[in-house]
Amino acid sequence: MDKKLLIVGNWKMHLTVHQSSLLVHRLQERIATHRDVEVVLAPSMLALQPLSMEIDRRRFRLAAQNAYHKDEGAYTGEVSFAMLGDLVHYAIVGHSARRLYFGETLDIVRDKVQAAVRNDIVPIICIGETKQERDAGETKQVIHDQLTTALMNLTGKEIENIVLTYEPVWAITTFDGIVAKPRDVQEAIRFMRHQVEELYGERTANAVRVLYGGSVNEHDVRSYLELPEVDGVLVGAASLNYHQFSEIVKIAHQVQTEQN
Ligand code: PEP
16 A cells, blocks of 8 residues: 555644543544544644543544653753653644744754654654745745754654655645645645655655645645645644544545545
């Protein structure tokens, strides 16, 4: 079988622990186990522990939305990747909300990627330009800088196991919410893989999973998943709605069935 499609729901700072638990129950009622689709939920930090006991692990995996890059120490208020090791399989790193609202620099993102890998957590690294950068013709430069810094210090073998996401800031619902054309997504992801190939070789570039994220919903998900370059999607707003999210997973399975 080719790579599984990876569908990640980023719940951001939404839902109490109780509401998170209800959403998981609703999703478990609707989402079947598919061998060709992997479904990952990224609830708030607070909900990770209870959900880790409630989820059916054959159907879902958990992701943290963030963590601190040091393993332990006097860092009041932080939670480390080391502490999350038993709870999550994945962690979102370098999300544009973190880069833009919390001052995460290229170097901080690099340190977090390394901390995740060091603690056997697969980083889902978000990469993408703002509207201003796109309008200024800087898209490739921004992708290049974010990608090469994030992967710095990792081996080709480690990169084969991580997940990259092309997530242009202008396409995210809560920023400009402009729906990206599949052609633009394809071009950006080809460029990302090309960068990986130049630095780490063809095998690594083919193995690394690359997702698309930005206002994905049940109506347009197929247009992205049908692109051969796209290994899945990162879903924000639509992942909070169990009808929409379960439909997205269903469509991913259909696309896989048609293509294999
Ligand atoms: C996100 O912020 O990771 C995201 C993909 O959001 P949305 O789908 O709401 O654009």
